[in-house]
Amino acid sequence: MGAIAIFNYEIWQAQFRKFTAVSQVQAQGYWNEACLIHNNTGNGPVTDPTQQQTLLNLLTAHIAFLDVGHDGNPSTPSQGMPGRVSSASQGSVSLSTEFSGTGKNEAYYAQSTYGIRYWRAMRPFWTFRYRSNCGRHLSW
Secondary structure (H helix, E strand, O other), rough: OOOOOOOHHHHHHHHHHHOOOOOOHHHHHHHHHHHHHHOOOOOOOOOOOHHHHHHHHHHHHHHHHHHHOOOOOOOOOOOOOOOEEEEOOOOOOOEEEEOOOOOHHHHHHOHHHHHHHHHHHHHHHOOOOOOOOOOOOOOO
8 A cells, every 4th residue: 555645835845945936836736746747646656655755745846846947936947957967168158968867757857856866766666566366357
């Protein structure tokens, strides 16, 4: 049986101080979006309520970052560069980054440090779970 977490705006704000300009209503919307991505129904792989809360808070911060950037100001949305700086030059300014991800899902999370932290924290839950006799029957 998986864990269920409830959004707590004060805890989220305390953990992610860079989003102090994000309103409670706006943050709740980001949390709701995070719950579409991360199973918070009680049927997911995360069984510890504290881990569930932490993972969803990270994912909420990732979504907030993609929407409003670090400062929480909608007029200055982030167009962050994921990964590490792989090359830089000064004349005519050039900067390249790289992220040695394994696929397009990981690239989505690599757009913010919060997303990368979420992605890495989810690794222990990436195992196949066999359920015998799950009630699904084929009829020919």
